[in-house]
Amino acid sequence: MNKRALVYLGLTSATLAGAYLYFQSLPPENAPASAAQEDVARSLESLSIVDGNLTTGSYSATVRQGQRVQFLVHSNQTDSLIVEGLDARVPLPGNQTTLVSIAANAPGTHAIELDVSGTTIGSIEVTP
Secondary structure (H helix, E strand, O other): OOHHHHHHHHHHHHHHHHHHHHHHHOOOOOOOOOHHHHOEOOOOOEEEEEOOEEOOOOEEEEEEOOOEEEEEEEEOOOEEEEEHHHOEEEEEOOOEEEEEEEEOOOOEEEEEEEOOOOOEEEEEEEEO
C-alpha cells in the first residue's frame, strides 16, 4: 500500500477522533440551569431615571417567594431605590447604571420607590 495513503488515513483518523472528543466535552444544550440561576427571575429590564422621574415604562415583576429579582437602573442623580416590604435599599450613584438584585422573601405586592424624590418606579409581586 502507498505510504502517502497511509499517512492521510492516519491524519484523517486522528482528526475525527479529536473532533469526537471535543464534541463529547461540550455541555448539552438542554442542560438544566444551576441552582443559582433558577433562583433568579428570568427577565433583565432596564429603567432610566432623569432628575428623579422615570423616563421609561414602570417595572413590574411577579416571582415566586425565594427567587431574586434583577433589573438595571440608570439615574443621572445620586439616589437610593427602596422596596419596603422586602427590606431592600440599593444605592444609585449618579450617571451610572446599577444592577439591582433583590431577594423576594416576603409574599405580597411591594412598591419600588426612589428615596430622595419619592417617585414610585414599579412593583414586585411575590407569590408563595
